[in-house]
Amino acid sequence: AGEAAAVPASPAATRRALLKGLAAGGIGATIPAAAPARAVTGPVAIVGGGIAGLTALHHLREAGVDARLYEAGDRLGGRMFTLRRNGAPTFEMGAQLVNSDHADIHALTARFGIPLVDRKADTHRSIVLAEGRPVRDTELADALRPIAAQIGIDADRIDADPAALAAFDAISVADYLDRHADLFPHPWVRRLLEVTGRTEYGAEPDATSALSLLFNLPTVDGTRADILGGSDERYAIAGGSGALIAALAERHARHIETGRLVRRVDRTTGGVRLTFGDARKVEAERVIVAVPAAVTRRIDFALPLPPAWRSFIAAMDLGRNEKILAAAADPRWRAIVGAGGEFWQTGGGCASGWDGTVLGEAGPAVWTWYLGGDEVESAIPARALAIRYAHDARGALGDMAAACGDAPVRRTAWHRNPLIGGAYGSYPPGHLTRFGRLLWIEGADGTATQAAPAIGRVVFAGEHLSDAFPGYMNGGAQTGRLAAQAVLGSTITPLAV
Numbered sequence: 001a002g003e004a005a006a007v008p009a010s011p012a013a014t015r016r017a018l019l020k021g022l023a024a025g026g027i028g029a030t031i032p033a034a035a036p037a038r039a040v041t042g043p044v045a046i047v048g049g050g051i052a053g054l055t056a057l058h059h060l061r062e063a064g065v066d067a068r069l070y071e072a073g074d075r076l077g078g079r080m081f082t083l084r085r086n087g088a089p090t091f092e093m094g095a096q097l098v099n100s101d102h103a104d105i106h107a108l109t110a111r112f113g114i115p116l117v118d119r120k121a122d123t124h125r126s127i128v129l130a131e132g133r134p135v136r137d138t139e140l141a142d143a144l145r146p147i148a149a150q151i152g153i154d155a156d157r158i159d160a161d162p163a164a165l166a167a168f169d170a171i172s173v174a175d176y177l178d179r180h181a182d183l184f185p186h187p188w189v190r191r192l193l194e195v196t197g198r199t200e201y202g203a204e205p206d207a208t209s210a211l212s213l214l215f216n217l218p219t220v221d222g223t224r225a226d227i228l229g230g231s232d233e234r235y236a237i238a239g240g241s242g243a244l245i246a247a248l249a250e251r252h253a254r255h256i257e258t259g260r261l262v263r264r265v266d267r268t269t270g271g272v273r274l275t276f277g278d279a280r281k282v283e284a285e286r287v288i289v290a291v292p293a294a295v296t297r298r299i300d301f302a303l304p305l306p307p308a309w310r311s312f313i314a315a316m317d318l319g320r321n322e323k324i325l326a327a328a329a330d331p332r333w334r335a336i337v338g339a340g341g342e343f344w345q346t347g348g349g350c351a352s353g354w355d356g357t358v359l360g361e362a363g364p365a366v367w368t369w370y371l372g373g374d375e376v377e378s379a380i381p382a383r384a385l386a387i388r389y390a391h392d393a394r395g396a397l398g399d400m401a402a403a404c405g406d407a408p409v410r411r412t413a414w415h416r417n418p419l420i421g422g423a424y425g426s427y428p429p430g431h432l433t434r435f436g437r438l439l440w441i442e443g444a445d446g447t448a449t450q451a452a453p454a455i456g457r458v459v460f461a462g463e464h465l466s467d468a469f470p471g472y473m474n475g476g477a478q479t480g481r482l483a484a485q486a487v488l489g490s491t492i493t494p495l496a497v
């Protein structure tokens, strides 16, 4: 559809393999024993009504378990939030894009009969603007080839030697790029790697492990380069990500309570007790805690947890990303990048953008400007930022300022939301070496080969605990499914619809 096929890469498989390497190499924290798989008899409480908690609820209810979900806010969905206001454009405030290998999201949407819209079906292009100048595809491939080859060599070393893996994780992206300064034919090539890292991890290059370079960053093959190797961002949920949340909520409405902030989890003789912000209490046999990484430590876990888990909870954090969403009366960028293309730039303005229109329904087009790391701290109001970014990107996208005109603009600021605390899992140097053995790892048959988040009566879920899909809706749904499996003591096949 106008763009060459993606360069084959599989960041999800790479990350899963690296985590298995950490476990095999005996590096990092000791794995607490997983809860023995045994059928649950009493009620199960689920804390957090994002996709992780809702998926856990769904699978438990389908298995006939007496499960109940408690969400602190007055809205379900967490970081999946399609904002609809009468008379205003529909804005996708959080997650929007679904990859081809996001099996749990594919399965859940199919289960509820919600189509996934193929964003790449029509003509589209990716444009890179280097210091204001559009870069041709072959020039991009030539510029990235030396550093991509070096990353490939390091990936092979890591595969062969777990100690090399820890050494690689110990340094930051900035350290790695400094070490290989001679591999950048132009300064903008390094800056491009830095901006893609900010976008994907929400952290500055000196605060992100060099391992991240092996996951989502550029791949080169012949004359073709992919900025986000392997993350094909091919689909969007028809009617917005909120459509899946609405379907799950409707199906299980009688088992969901909103406005229920859990402050404390403690032990009873037969199970656990949750204490809410208003001092009310409920008891359950097990609890699945599916709140974002950064707010897990606001819950008082007054029961035995392995010291490694206490350290993990203290260290878990989220990167900072946000969207500036600008509705457009005249989406003239579609003639340039199409509805499925994207824009990247180094040197000024916003690092990336794409058509963020909620697909599968009528309504105005929306452009997404995507900010990461320190960019989110800008105190400039959303509209002024949108105009500034449009001006900086005009060399690639044409007159965006005129396209968006006076149409509504929204800014998302997830890092300021006290129930969320950031965008998605962030991995500073050394973090995965220390805590990689505490994540879920899924085997080829859909069962967990590492179930460290299942600790007796408490089971943790959430995108930040996923082996292969952190930072994605799919990581939330996958860990919710694995948590439900741990409680049920039996396997749920992700592709069963």
Ligand SMILES: Cc1cc2nc3c(=O)[nH]c(=O)nc-3n(C[C@H](O)[C@H](O)[C@H](O)COP(=O)(O)OP(=O)(O)OC[C@H]3O[C@@H](n4cnc5c(N)ncnc54)[C@H](O)[C@@H]3O)c2cc1C
Binding pocket: 047, 048, 049, 050, 051, 052, 053, 070, 071, 072, 073, 075, 076, 077, 078, 079, 080, 093, 094, 095, 096, 097, 098, 260, 261, 262, 263, 290, 291, 292, 295, 299, 321, 322, 323, 412, 414, 419, 420, 422, 423, 424, 461, 462, 463, 464, 470, 471, 472, 473, 474, 475, 476
């Ligand atoms: C700007 C942005 C863009 C993104 N884009 C994409 C994308 O294009 N594609 C993609 O796949 N992913 C994307 N993501 C990531 C995706 O949104 C998340 O990975 C996923 O939605 C996380 O789901 P979760 O259930 O783990 O957590 P959440 O959605 O954060 O849900 C956790 C819930 O717990 C609740 N909670 C917190 N504390 C308590 C408490 N004490 N008691 C009770 N409830 C509590 C919260 O209110 C929240 O509802 C994006 C995220 C952001 C921020």
